Amino acid sequence: MKAAQFSQFGGPEVLEIVDIPQPHPASGQIRIAVRAAGVNASDWKKRQGLMDQELPQTMGYEAAGIVDELGEDVTGVAIGDRVFGFSGGGSAQAESAVLDYYAPIPSSLDFAAAAALPAVVETAARGLDQLGVGDGSTVLINGASGSVGSAAVQLAVARGARVVGTGSPGTHDYLRTLGAEPVAYGDQMTELVRAVAPDGVDLALDVAGSGVLPELIDLTGSPDQVITMADFSGAQEYGVRFSRGDSGRAIYALAQVGSLIESGKFSLPIGQTFPLAEVAEAHRVGESGRVRGKLVLLID
Structure with a gap:
């Protein structure tokens, strides 16, 4: 599968789209066919070598998509469901991602709007x-x-x-x-x-x-x-x-924000979207601070 990755620390130019093996969920996890993935400041800090020091590294901690594989002991979600959530492995900017924590996408949201939610909602x-x-x-x-x-x-x-x-x-x-x-x-x-x-x-x-x-x-x-x-x-x-x-993380907020969205009490603007192949440009825009709102990668 295609995924965003870097093999050396540096500027946005070190980012590449590479082929890596498709992941499979462990117990309690699910896998999604990713349709959108959020971009955050932690992504460029990681790329700059300010976080993990191992190489190479894949990118992304939040995504939205369609469930296509279930790990053992998973209940309350089915193949084909639309969900958004966190990928603890840091490989969400890819065609497939394993999610550790997830919630149903509110019916009024598309995949890009849902992918923008996890990190922002949990942090707030x-x-x-x-x-x-x-x-x-x-x-x-x-x-x-x-x-x-x-x-x-x-x-x-x-x-x-x-x-x-x-x-x-x-x-x-x-x-x-x-x-x-x-x-x-x-x-x-x-x-x-x-x-x-x-x-x-x-x-x-x-x-x-x-x-x-x-x-x-x-x-x-x-x-x-x-x-x-x-x-x-x-x-x-x-x-x-x-x-x-x-x-301690406020993971519960992923499930709770849906009702606020559906009742018109919560919204989060998308600043700009990019195809996965333009992940380096998404980093440049994000680091510049020129765009208000979340940046999101779209995966076909």
């Missing part, structure tokens, strides 16, 4: 869980207009929280449609947040890594009320929790 839900965001909370989301930020806004609103979201002025109308009260980031961010929330905020989630942890601590009153998903050095400096997947 994990951050909200670790903060304890719930009904009656007031939460500030720094970087609210990006993929993870917009997912976090919508999931927090669905939990009954009041959401204040930072973003550039051009994103404010979009943030309002998600249910957030928008404020601009920058030197006046603290004052702008206090203008809409005079008593401050209960909790803060940083998904932008823009160096605002001191301000978030000031607004919430304690580093214990702040989580960052994008500023590891800042978390160490200011005593803020850094959210990692290895501390």
